[in-house]
Amino acid sequence: TANTNGDGDEVDFISSDRRKVPISIITGYLGSGKSTLLEKIGRKGKKKFAIILNEFGDSKEIEKSIIVKDNKNSQGEKIYEEWLEIGNGCLCCSVKDNGVTAIENLIDKSIGKIDYILLETSGLADPGPIIKMFWLDEGMKSNVYIDGIITVLDGKNIIRNLTEDKEEYRYKEKSSLYVDHNEEEKEKKEKKEKKKERKENITIAHLQIAMADVLLLNKADLVSPAQRDEIYAHIRSINTVAPVYETQYAELDTERILSLDAFSTRITNKCGADSEGNEGNFHFHHSSSIETQTLSFGSFDLSAGNLNKVELFVQHVLWENDVAGKSVEIHRLKGLLVGSSEFRIIQGVRDTYEITDAFSDDSNGGAVFDRSKLVFIGRSLRKDALKAEFLRF
Amino acid sequence: MSASDQKIYCCGPNCGKETTSSLKCPICLKQNLTSVFCDQSCFRRNWLNHKAIHVKNGVDSYNPFPDYEFTGALRPFYPLSPRRFVPDSIKKPEYVTNGIPVSEQQTDRTSKMHILSESEIKTFRTVNKLGREVLDAAAAAIKPGITTDEIDEIVHNETIKRKAYPSPLNYYNFPKSVCTSVNEVICHGIPDKRPLKDGDIVNLDISLYKDGFHSDLNETYYVGDKAKSDPKIVNLIESTRECLDLAIQSIKPGFPIRNIGNIIEPYAKKHGLQVVRTYSGHGVGTLFHCKPDIFHYAKNKAAGVCKPGMTFTIEPMITQGTWKDDIWPDNWTAVTQDGGLTAQFEHTLLVTQTGVEVLTARFKHSPGGPVKRL
Numbered sequence: 001t002a003n004t005n006g007d008g009d010e011v012d013f014i015s016s017d018r019r020k021v022p023i024s025i026i027t028g029y030l031g032s033g034k035s036t037l038l039e040k041i042g043r044k045g046k047k048k049f050a051i052i053l054n055e056f057g058d059s060k061e062i063e064k065s066i067i068v069k070d071n072k073n074s075q076g077e078k079i080y081e082e083w084l085e086i087g088n089g090c091l092c093c094s095v096k097d098n099g100v101t102a103i104e105n106l107i108d109k110s111i112g113k114i115d116y117i118l119l120e121t122s123g124l125a126d127p128g129p130i131i132k133m134f135w136l137d138e139g140m141k142s143n144v145y146i147d148g149i150i151t152v153l154d155g156k157n158i159i160r161n162l163t164e165d166k167e168e169y170r171y172k173e174k175s176s177l178y179v180d181h182n183e184e185e186k187e188k189k190e191k192k193e194k195k196k197e198r199k200e201n202i203t204i205a206h207l208q209i210a211m212a213d214v215l216l217l218n219k220a221d222l223v224s225p226a227q228r229d230e231i232y233a234h235i236r237s238i239n240t241v242a243p244v245y246e247t248q249y250a251e252l253d254t255e256r257i258l259s260l261d262a263f264s265t266r267i268t269n270k271c272g273a274d275s276e277g278n279e280g281n282f283h284f285h286h287s288s289s290i291e292t293q294t295l296s297f298g299s300f301d302l303s304a305g306n307l308n309k310v311e312l313f314v315q316h317v318l319w320e321n322d323v324a325g326k327s328v329e330i331h332r333l334k335g336l337l338v339g340s341s342e343f344r345i346i347q348g349v350r351d352t353y354e355i356t357d358a359f360s361d362d363s364n365g366g367a368v369f370d371r372s373k374l375v376f377i378g379r380s381l382r383k384d385a386l387k388a389e390f391l392r393f
Numbered sequence: 394m395s396a397s398d399q400k401i402y403c404c405g406p407n408c409g410k411e412t413t414s415s416l417k418c419p420i421c422l423k424q425n426l427t428s429v430f431c432d433q434s435c436f437r438r439n440w441l442n443h444k445a446i447h448v449k450n451g452v453d454s455y456n457p458f459p460d461y462e463f464t465g466a467l468r469p470f471y472p473l474s475p476r477r478f479v480p481d482s483i484k485k486p487e488y489v490t491n492g493i494p495v496s497e498q499q500t501d502r503t504s505k506m507h508i509l510s511e512s513e514i515k516t517f518r519t520v521n522k523l524g525r526e527v528l529d530a531a532a533a534a535i536k537p538g539i540t541t542d543e544i545d546e547i548v549h550n551e552t553i554k555r556k557a558y559p560s561p562l563n564y565y566n567f568p569k570s571v572c573t574s575v576n577e578v579i580c581h582g583i584p585d586k587r588p589l590k591d592g593d594i595v596n597l598d599i600s601l602y603k604d605g606f607h608s609d610l611n612e613t614y615y616v617g618d619k620a621k622s623d624p625k626i627v628n629l630i631e632s633t634r635e636c637l638d639l640a641i642q643s644i645k646p647g648f649p650i651r652n653i654g655n656i657i658e659p660y661a662k663k664h665g666l667q668v669v670r671t672y673s674g675h676g677v678g679t680l681f682h683c684k685p686d687i688f689h690y691a692k693n694k695a696a697g698v699c700k701p702g703m704t705f706t707i708e709p710m711i712t713q714g715t716w717k718d719d720i721w722p723d724n725w726t727a728v729t730q731d732g733g734l735t736a737q738f739e740h741t742l743l744v745t746q747t748g749v750e751v752l753t754a755r756f757k758h759s760p761g762g763p764v765k766r767l
Contacts, residue, residue, distance in 0.1 A: 183510070
């Protein structure tokens with residue numbers, strides 16, 4: 001029998017080499033400066049980086065080989081360390097997508113040689129599926145974990161990107177989790193979807209901003225003050241939570257974008273705990289575009305019963321795509337539940353969410369968290385409707 | 394029907410196209426087998442899969458992976474028998490020619506869970522009953538001395554008798570019609586020339602495709618009497634059976650899918666056992682494997698709740714030792730990393746308005762069944 005502790009959990013012997021390696025996902029349109037950013041981090045960074053350039057945006061693409069760049073070459077040249085063949089195993093029952101398994105194998109083979117992984121997505125990738133792929137269940141006991149999503153924006157072109165109407169940039173995926181084969185249900189749904197499509201104006205750029213834990217406004221030198229205001233208005237109307245850093249040639253202190261702990265159980269200022277949500281101020285678009293709405297309430301007794309109610313509310317919004325009878329589409333959810341002396345963090349990406357015990361430590365500089373918050377980033381959100389739905393539970 | 398009317402198909406598992414070629418595998422000819430390939434490149438591409446059926450000179454059976462560090466005592470016994478024939482009259486799934494289930498791959502990208510209509514449910518129910526019949530027929534043959542390949546032959550024939558196609562056959566190029574998983578094999582064992590021994594445990598995983606629907610079920614059986622008198626083995630198999638039954642009891646509309654693992658894992662741990670993570674239950678219907686993914690371990694992030702009309706499997710794989718898995722060089726046989734024994738049970742379920750219907754339920758006289766703990 002395996003070595004098990006009192007809880008029946010398997011006890012692996014721990015060595016320092018078995019620490020989990022963080023992965024940061026870098027997304028942004030072609031030409032935004034993603035590659036420049038990666039090269040700069042690889043060159044200047046003090047950690048041993050594995051840089052993965054890949055088309056992870058399409059699940060078919062996962063079968064392609066990926067290149068692992070090792071920046072540590074004696075001549076300072078970039079060398080391709082290894083071609084990783086991602087095997088075409090049985091996709092049916094395998095839980096971990098082949099992309100993740102290939103990376104875990106890489107780490108296993110390079111124990112001690114890799115401190116941090118940077119994964120670049122394709123420019124037109126919807127980051128959602130990629131994030132979910134690397135946001136592994138604790139039970140998978142993986143040797144990697146997702147640290148955060150970095151979105152690089154092309155200052156010169158971002159406004160055009162957001163208002164672009166070309167087919168290839170539009171995001172059209174329907175959000176419902178279920179497909180009903182019963183004829184009348186099918187018709188009802190199709191009518192609903194048709195209504196939504198008419199108002200459709202979300203591009204991949206919207207998604208990349210919505211999903212970001214940190215945003216880089218690159219080519220900032222090419223942006224006039226007036227444009228700058230407009231850009232911020234756009235960004236803040238979509239995502240009020242992620243900090244924005246202006247850069248030229250993707251030059252910045254890597255501490256701002258790495259080791260974010262965006263998916264951890266440690267409460268940081270970046271989890272939206274300090275954001276009130278700027279409802280109203282930057283209401284640029286129709287409600288058919290992506291925006292941030294925040295529900296804010298006081299601390300409460302985090303009893304099992306209350307937590308269950310919050311969870312049922314979250315499940316209803318995320319899985320039934322319904323708020324007070326109206327259809328919604330959630331892209332990201334960040335929340336903090338404050339009890340008398342304990343906390344819970346809620347993290348959500350599209351239909352996948354998790355509520356975990358959380359703790360606050362000195363890294364927040366003495367900030368006090370006393371208000372519970374649920375921050376929704378998505379489409380067709382209205383604060384009053386959210387509030388009404390919340391009170392139902 | 395004259396010989397010239399017979400259609401000839403390329404026997405490459407990656408190909409399967411109709412061909413007029415006369416290119417035949419020379420080694421097969423020496424064994425009195427006829428294996429036709431489209432052309433040289435087709436022959437080369439399919440070589441690894443194909444050569445598994447070649448007899449080695451002078452021996453009844455051999456281990457095709459002599460350099461592999463096996464995790465337990467079990468070894469493969471090659472050659473595999475040639476691919477079994479399915480009559481033209483039986484409707485085949487899309488992957489029968491080259492192994493790739495295109496519809497599954499396309500559907501998976503949208504991650505949606507399907508809710509079956511009334512008429513679909515009727516057909517689906519029947520296909521699953523047939524699946525149970527085939528499993529029972531195969532299980533009845535289990536005894537020390539029978540090889541897993543002979544069990545495969547029974548499964549194949551019983552399936553065809555019912556005018557159905559054996560779903561595993563050529564699914565992603567799986568070479569046989571049933572998965573036979575012995576002892577430390579977690580799942581996807583390939584039937585070969587190894588005779589079952591008194592004291593073995595074996596899982597038979599059956600899937601049928603008929604009238605456009607797949608069924609899916611499996612059970613672990615004791616071979617002979619030795620295994621039944623070992624308390625540790627009985628604990629493993631019976632706990633696994635109970636894990637599945639316990640999970641099924643909670644299924645009803647509104648039940649979150651992620652909670653299935655929260656029922657199974659604590660129960661397994663209570664009995665000193667672990668839960669395999671890499672393989673999961675799955676939606677099943679017009680597709681062999683589709684959404685939702687059913688994870689058997691606790692605290693998973695699966696999305697969605699059960700809704701009436703949803704159909705899926707629960708199939709916990711439980712281990713005595715570590716839950717970590719390894720895979721044989723055949724790229725199918727999954728084994729425990731420490732060679733510890735593992736058991737599995739699977740049912741296909743339909744969520745009803747008030748609860749759940751076990752579509753692959755045992756009949757009164759189904760072989761096997763619960764054994765009292767020692």
